[in-house]
Amino acid sequence: MTAIPASAASRPDSGGASPSVPRHVAIIMDGNGRWAKKRGLPRAAGHKAGAESVRKVLKAAGEAGVQCLTLYAFSSENWRRPETEISDLMGLLRFYLKAELSALHKQGVRIKIIGDYKVFPEDIVKMLEDAMALTAGNDRLTLAVALNYGSRDEMARAARILAGQVAAGSMKADAITPEAVDNLLYTADLPPLDLLIRTSGECRLSNFLLWQAAYAEMLFVDTLWPDFGGEAFRGALDDFARRERRYGGL
Template sequence: MSEPVFLSMPEHVAIIMDGNGRWAKQRGLPRAMGHRKGVEAVRETVRAAGDAGIKYLTLFAFSSENWRRPEAEVSDLMGLLKAFIRRDLAELHAQNVRIRIIGDRHSLRSDILNLLLEAEETTRDNTALTLVIAFNYGSRDEIARAMVSLAEDVEAGRLRAREITPELVNARLDTAGIPDPDLIIRTSGEERLSNFLLWQAAYSEFVFVPEYWPDFGRELFYAALEKFAARDRRFGGLSPQAAAVGT
């Protein structure tokens, strides 16, 4: 079956994958089952994004705040991440998908870090969809690390404070070289960013869906793209129609 054609296509879609635990609780299952089902939703959504021609897909996989969860749940999430990379890396590589990791890497266990680095290195020359995995990621932490980097350059005399621009800040963020998200999707009915891409979301469109992440997939992804296509994006200016009326 052919893929739908959208009038306007986002270059970069970012997703806050929310609701695994509530999905499991609703069915009387342990939270771990919700996370496992969520991995299946990841696979289907990545394929749907590639088929639709999306250039960048960012998934909020594990926040820097998620370490506060029970140790058993964190351990299960780490195991799922390792299993996903080991199982799916070859397929993603064969589909010409490039993997990029954003987030603080300094405190990660060596086994996790090495797997993430392997995924990036294996796929670094691929040119189709770029799959950005936000792992141990918090936007405030990301911005603070960028500010420290700029401050160090100022202290060393390599940069003057008044030379700092939004473009220079962009270049110090984890997402350097990645366009800002055009569309941010959040599942589970919650309507907040939760410390995700705060700087980059300045002009993003938002679509909030009531379904929990394990129930997300191709159909709901395409429905979000349809909503995006109907939006009038002005970036602080006037739409072409309004500009024409004013002339």
């Protein structure tokens, strides 16, 4: 396991105190393809195994008292992958929305989608919006799924909105603060990001929650995502609890 601490949360509000349980955990779920290749299986088998890890980690997050779990499921760059793999991913998304939605709702999980998901096939868009509407009142845990998400696009979108407000005279340029930007991001209604995990040994953010991760603790682990289950997630929470967060102070 390779752990790289970094300061975390775009809106630090803990007064320098480090809670034992992170409010908001985000995961870059990396390694499905390599997991499948090691076993001589098609990449689709890796994605299916990875979806099982989502179920285990979500259960562990709920039991630990995490308020929000954000998963990087499909980036805006993933459209560059082979068409067959994209088709497999869309099929897997349809399957798990149908298979898991009822159980998630009963468990008090609120589903939120971040990213420009409306470019997906029409039936998937409807399924996503139905899932968000059904679970909107749930408050045990928020599951935020990043679909067609890119952090730089997210920040550019916020900048365009603010520029339009300045041009229209409804806002002064000097009123553009970090808080003003934060309030226009997809994550505006989520707790500040406390912990960001990436699996598979890669040590980069890959255009994921760049703004939100400004003060986040970061943990890079060698485990491939399909092998990262509840025990590994609890280990990550234990690592977080041992860290001291100063937010630039002493």
